[in-house]
Amino acid sequence: MPEYTGLKFTMPAMRILENEHRYLSFLLEEWHALVLWFEQEQLALEEARTQLHKLRKAILEFTDPLKKHTEKEETHFFPLLGTYIGFEQGPLVGIQEEHREIDGYIRHFLHHTEGNINIDLLPLEDIRAAVKDAGEAFEVLMVHFLKEETVIYPMAEHQLSPKDKERLSQQLNTLIT
Incomplete structure (x- = not known):
């Protein structure tokens, strides 16, 4: 009987990607808590700057x-x-566009919070x-992971040949940390 790991995919390559989503989601939740802190009605400027330093550090560790x-x-x-499944239309086009959108939000956040002196003057x-850009990145990432795990990854499990599944597993079996 297979051991329960909390992962839903059976194909090793998809389990690798799914497991990476779990790790990335853990990191996301850590910095999203900081984003939510900024939604308070009344914020003290110095505390906001302190929290922004923490948020920037957490996002840098995530990137x-x-x-x-x-x-x-x-x-x-x-x-x-x-x-x-094709490259011109369908789910891969949208997923790849989301990669660019996520990158854009994160880069925009990092650009506007660059340098300790800059943050201390904001x-x-x-x-x-x-912080709104960080929040947008979080929202897109959560939906993005869900789409990959409910649409893209199951497609791969059902469509790829055994030879391609094995080759992909070997290619993806690298660390992201």
């Missing part, structure tokens, strides 16, 4: 594993699945605007 995960999907997984309105 490297996210980048590695995204590169694995775009370098190995999507091109292979695309040979089965007015509250600019802090809230920057």
Whole structure:
């Protein structure tokens, strides 16, 4: 009897990607708690700047594993699945667009919070605007992970040949941390 791991996919390559989603979701929840803190009606400017430093640090720690995960999907997984389901339209087009959208929100947040001196000079309105980008990234990421796990990953499990499944597993079996 197989051991319960909390993962729903049986194909090793999809289990790797699903497990990476679990790790990335854990990191996401950590910095999303900080984003939610900023939704308070009354914020003290100095405390907001302190929390913004923490949020920036947490997002920076998140970006490297996210980048590695995204590169694995775009370098190995999507091109292979695309040979089965097509590249011009369908779910792969939307998923790849979401990758760009997520990257844009995160880069915009990081750009507007660059440098300790910059953060320490930001007015509250600019802090809230920057944090809004982090919140948008969170929202897109959560929906994105759900789409991959309910649409894209099951497609791969059902459509890929055994040979392609094995090759993909070997390609994806790398760390994102």
